[in-house]
Amino acid sequence: MSRSENIGDIYHSETKYYRDRTSGGRLIFPDISVFYKTYPNAEFVELPEPDLPQVKSIWDVIRNRRSIRQYSQDSISMNDLAILLWAIQGITAQRGDYSFRxxxxxxxxxxxxxYIMVKRVEGLDQGIYHYDIYKHRLDVIKKGDFGTELAHSALDQDMVDKSALTFVWTAVLARTKWKYRERAYRYIYMDAGHICQNAYLAGEALGLGCCAIGAFFDDEVNSVIGIDGKSEISVYLCAIGKKR
Ligand SMILES: Cc1cc2nc3c(=O)[nH]c(=O)nc-3n(C[C@H](O)[C@H](O)[C@H](O)COP(=O)(O)O)c2cc1C
Structure with missing residues (x-):
């Protein structure tokens, strides 16, 4: 078997922790500004503060969550978008330099x-946006209908083009690698999984259908949202729309 055929096994084995060996060593804490991305020169759109509705119990939300791949043609509201963004990455506590989410x-x-590929959100032009977590607003990356292109980049999964919006989650590798070195990739994908589950649960609570998407052509998705694919990579997508 060539090295590339079992690269996953090699990666997993080489990034194990042992009692006498972890990924640590001398750690140099990077400038705190690397912990969030901003587009200072971009046009931006303010988001409403999320107005959280009373919903069924969390137990029902967990029980009823399903991957939904077909959506109505209705738009979702800005409040729904603001709630989804808050649920996946909202800041909920501040301790020193750390903003917990x-x-x-x-x-x-x-x-x-x-990043968000917007197709049908009330009051928002179609386009690609980036969520500024700290200012709770959207940076405009580019305007236009990118549904077909993003769906094509996701192995032609039509739900992307039919969705009201599709999240694209990327990872800025240096943020986690400075501390965990190569083991960081494990954690980055776990982080993305937590975020997507919060999208599923918030979506279910709002009556929206969601579907996680791990199947995509990496470089094509990177190109649609305009990242370099080296220091920042696409890791996960999630299509969302009103349930039919
Ligand atoms: C990491 C991951 C990647 C996934 N990728 C896709 C995908 O590319 N396309 C798709 O239709 N569903 C995708 N799914 C959704 C799964 O197919 C779905 O979660 C599974 O069938 C279980 O169904 P449920 O979510 O309704 O419980 C993905 C789910 C996960 C967790």
């Missing part, structure tokens, strides 16, 4: 950024 993150390093 709704989703857990290894070492509180928060490597995941959220």
């Amino acid at each position: 709704t989703s857990p993150s290894a070492g509180a390093l928060y490597p995941i950024e959220t």
